[in-house]
Amino acid sequence: MAHRWGMVIDLDRCTGCEACVVACRAENNIATVGEEQAGLSRAKHWIRVERYYEGEFPDVKVKFQPVLCQQCDAAPCETVCPTFASYHTGEGLNGQIYNRCIGTRYCANACPYEVRFFNFFNPVWDKPLHLQLNPDVSVRTVGVMEKCTFCVQRIKAGEIQAEAEKRELKDGEIRPACVQSCPPEAMVFGDLNDAESRASRLANSRRRTKLLAELGTRPKVTYLQRDSWHGDENA
Amino acid sequence: MATKTPEQINDDLLRPLSGISGRYALSAALLAGVAVAAFCAFFYQAYTGLGVSGLRWPVFWGFYITNFVFWIGLSHAGTLISAILRLSNATWRRPVTRCAEVITVFALSIGAMFPIIHLGRPWLAFWLFPYPSERRIWPNIHSPLLWDFFAINTYLIASVTFLLLPIIPDMALVRDRAAGLRKKIYRALALGWTGTPKQWHRLETAMHVMAIVVIPVAVSVHSIVSWDFAMAPVPMWHSTIFAPYFVCGAIFSGIAALLLAMALLRKFLHLEEYLLPIHFENLGKLLLVMSVLWFYFIFAERLTTWYGNSVGEMPVFWATQHGSYAPLFWTMMFCNFLIPVPILAIRKLRSITGTAIASFTIVIGMWLERFLIIVPSLSHKYLTYSWGTYRPTWVEITITAGTFSGLALLYMIFSKVVPIISIWELKVGLRQVPHSARIIVEPKEVGAD
């Protein structure tokens, strides 16, 4: 059976530290756009940590919510792309083929999660910062959309490695950069078609929610809601 | 009171085709200058990247798509109205149809440019076309943009045909009165029209068939334009009301544009004897109906949203009602309803000037309406963290201005080349209508000349 990659994000563990944000940038050759362009809301963060305040001082709460491409099963971005640049891969990922993209930006409008980013200009790395570029990931040119791929280069590398060694992939063997870096291990990545994978089991937690589930996009990212302390009941 | 003879009509209506006045040349140069600036702005954008526009995350569509919808909407001025009037055999239509159909063709051509202008990689726009390529990739028919491609092409071909077919006899007319190079050109344009009964009959049959075909096409075009939005799960876009709402808005803005064009033609081409108060009166009534209908639609849309009270939609709703977009929203309400309805409803005010003023505010209001449909929704999607804003840059403003002056320029050039009123149809009308409604020279207006 084909893999069906999914992710579980435990909001009870997430500390909002942004390790995932920087890991993603480093892994996927996401260019910084600089102060002026960032001021025009054009910074690219394939994963971001959303922060929401609740209440007023002194009864304030803050919650963090990392948002990346939800790799929807029914992805609004895919249907609207006229050139099949956004399409569904055999393993259930919402692929983005940069070469096919002509830059209608329709996918970004259709995406309810706002996880698609556009190259308003050609990316620039001040020399020798270009030496940090990951050779496994293509650099996007001006005029194309880009987005989280679940680090498809890591998925492919893992699959090829397993195939070369004539074995099945082990659960947890493939980890996107964000998952790899996350200090509190709030993110778990795995095959949702494997009922025994950690991601599958966590995705059935009583705390499971899907982001904007009501829109019917059927995301493959599951959020485990922040828990509350039950200790006073035990005490 | 004297009835115009066919020869007088020929003289009157062919007069604008000869000679170029200084005023004409100056305004044409001005308009051309703005259009050229727009072209330069576009090439600058294509060369450096879409970043020179004000588009940003998460408002990825702004002025360009606003213009796209606006111009496609405006294009419903002509073909659709003309077809309806033809089918309903409204006799007063005859001086109006051609100037309406011209708006369609030019507005549609301009509107159809915007999906290309707004592309991140405009040089690859042809990837939208269904053609067999070595890449073995066909366009995705699920995408409303592809529906746009088919719908706009069909509509454009139909509109151009609809405009050009009745022009052929008039070209023959010009051919027979011209000399030299002009004669050669018009001879080519007339396609060898001689005016045999067979030709006349086929032409009229064809126009009848076309009128039947073009109405559903026009309705489908603006429905599909609305589906560009309604197909996406974006707050206040994802609505079944959008298709009729857009079609209504399109006809609304189209009639306004037509009235505005007629008022200008009447003044500048001295067509006071052909474009009569009755035309403005009748179209003004139609505009009044559309204004009320438009209000009905926006009221229905707003009421449903407000009552539905959906978490996703209310931020957009309030942003337009009294948030950051409220000034634009209420300007739109004034321009589209509060100003034009009294003007058009009170008979005294429904004069040529009155309808022209109402039309002018409506054109502005409908542009704002398109903007307010697109931008507030995109800037207030579901996750509040991703809320954003939008501010156009000089590039977008220049290109927008360029399309307005482009349309005006094309219209000016067209009216220099082709009689802006269909001469043969007018003549037919003269024979058909009862004497009392014939085009007559009213002494008052003659005296003004």
Place this chain on the structure above:
Amino acid sequence: MPIPPAIYGLFPDPDSAERGMNALNRAGISPRRIVVMSAEPFDGYSFTQMDERTPMPWLAPMGGLVGGILGFLLARLTQEAYPYPLITGGMPLLAAWPTGIITYECTMLGAVLATVATLLISTKLPNWKPKLYDPEVSHGKILIGVLDPSDAARPEIENRLRGAGAEKVKIIGVSPAS
């Protein structure tokens, strides 16, 4: 000279043209050889009641049908033309609604093109070298004439046209020798 021998009269108004037409008919001239030209269509006069049968109202829907089928096939076949199966946004690749839209638009396009084609073919346009024409037509005159009149019939035709009220009668393409 491309213009064939012809004789025609120019009538100032439809009523006289009507009389001219009747006169020619009475003279037993074959209707096929009679030519009528005008700067506007004159519905309701017998001199324009010729060649009114046309398949255009049928050909337009036929064109629509062909266009629709082509549009349907285009939508369908192109989506199946991929070397690997594509699923997009959880939608099947062959979806009825979008295919319907493409089919609809192509139907309409087919109807438009069929109409135009029928018009151009049946009226033999464009034809930049017409057999017979007079620019006077553009000035409101109605031309009624006979193509290839026999030498014997020519004076009679001329007389009858004049009698019916033709302002001018012109003979073209006949060399004086014949």
Place this chain on the structure above:
Amino acid sequence: MQRRDFLKISAVAGATAALEGCGNPDHQLIRFVPEEDLIPGIATWKPSICTLCPAGCGLLVRVMQGEAEVVREGRLGLLKMGLAKKLEGNPAHPINQGKLCPRGQAGLQVTYHPDRIQGPLARVGPRGSGQFREMTWESATRQLASQLADLQESGQEGSLALITSPLRGQKRAILDAFANHFKKSLPVELAFFDDSTIRAANLASFGHALPLTLDLGQSNYVVSFGADFLGTWNSPVAQAIGFGRMRTGRPGERAKFVQFEQRISQTGASADEWIPVQPGTEGAVALGLAHVMLAENLRPAAGAGHAGLLLEGWSEGLPDYAPEKIAAQTGVKAETIVRIAREAAAHDPAVAILGGAAAAHTNGLVGALAANALNALLGSVGKPGGILFPPLLAAKESGISLEILASQINSRAAAAKVLLVYNADPVFSAPAAWGVRAALDKIPFIASFSSFLDETTMLADLILPDHSPLESWLDDAPPSGSARTIRSVAPPAMHPLHNTRSMPDVLLDLAHQLGGDLASTLPWKTYDEAIEASFAALYKEKGTKIAKDADEFWQKAQDQGGWWSTEPESVPASPAGAPSGVVKPRAPEFAGDPNDYPFHFLPFASQLLYDGSLAHLPWMQEAPDPLSTVMWGTWVEVNPRTARKLSLQPGDLVEVTSPHGKLEAPALVNPGIAPDVIAMPVGQGHQNFTRYASGRGANPISILSPLTVEGTQSLAWAATRVKLSVVGRGKLILFGGSLTEVSPELEHR
């Protein structure tokens, strides 16, 4: 013909072909013969050590072949070389266990920074003009050696000053030996967010001058006083890993985490209960909790031992700290204190953490002692789930503080002729009131080892740029983050890009040039020899069971990224018994009259720029701050009520005035900050720090009042009061759109 020669010839031939073939100047560069064999497209992972903060996390560097423009033997050319592509945590390392914080990951950009100093420089223009000329390493080291030799000859050895970031391992040993030889004292250590108060408190309470090592993964109740332990404080990655386990890592068990502070920090955001507390009264709250536990006999008073007895009134049950007595002073309701005390006592192991701003008040040391006593009372010292102290391989002592050094120089109490600055930016990281800039002007010769032209290096007479961490040998002995004993070591992950030298190598070279005692104290030729020597000693002590000889031990350590004990080795708290004297808790002092300066000023460590030393990394500048979402700038946080009172709109430019200076920055309205507190992140405000940080924002350190934490030399950086006024519109780049999840627009109804 040998393979290398063949390569050399073909490389030259290729270069010639490229020269003729192409007009692109990139291709006109000569190609150097590769110095290593790499397979293109295949990544190798090399261990390294993160040096960007004191945590000392272990790294794995992803190295792949690439083509870099480098200078070799004075010539610029293209070199196929192994290039670091990504930094990840070393899974084998006990501290970070394969994880890495955002700052650590951005360390990659230090190496590839476009504004790195590419070789030794000597000042040519007037000081501070930024005009330098390139020079060779030989002449540069000779110049510095002659300066030092002059000091020796003139008998002015004491007038050498050294300022460095807190260092550990052999790098520290070399620097200390150097300082000792000249000055008979230790170098001045400079870190804005230093842990010396905590170490001093731990020394007094438990006999260990160490920072805290937490074991959150096994804690059941966590009370934190101002410590941003998930963001920047102490060993954040290790603590975040433990936090994740504490939250949902143990099925059926989930600890409670209570945070006391004035502004919701990134850590406070994750708290189950967030309780605002008056600045400087965190220790009083800790004692309040202890009071409840003692009063309700939840724990025996004697259980706290030495750490408790150290505090006045402990034996009597802390009568002055009854919850209702401290409620007004601390701003925490009495019933809250009682409830938290009962909860904490009922959930074993419970741990109290005090750090950050809570330790940076004038009474910070007492606060830390109070938290220590609370921990001791809870019985969580040296226990799993509590606070641990790993055995330290080398004792850590500190030299004088920068404040004292500057005042000595300014008052001419001590002469400084030569200053060496390593990995520190004293001009930026010190309050203006310390007079560091003036002191530096009085020093005739300043040499900096910095890789970047920061504010201090701009004043240097000689710049001896260090390798980037990835290019150099590294060693470390992190004192916290894991209960295991750790000696990290890493060979260079890649060859140097520029004409740089490792600082310890330069010092060793200098020692040899100077000769004498110094050369015999520092017998090694290179830094790696020094590390190897220390590992040989470590082998004898710890490694005989792991490796058959010292060489194998050394090799294994290099492959793994260091040596660490296999089991936690926490040492027990000592001393036991009664302390010689008691400490009297006292109220915090603040600089500035509350009437003139109505707000407490709370500088805080930026999650991304840390203390400003990472402001030059574009990844850090463009990553949105977790709470404010600000990119590429700084801001001042104001409570919404305060903002209303001042008629301040978000984004307004405000002037923050302290008794010791003022600054301007855009304001941000933050619902999670006390109305009488103004907070500002440290990090921006560099005048000179590469193209990405220069001239950006304002530096809150500069306006701090020079109060110290009583009983230490540390700056009490949270003890300044300020006033605020709106002066115009500011520029604020926010990534996030809305503060709240439910749209504020809905409230219009």
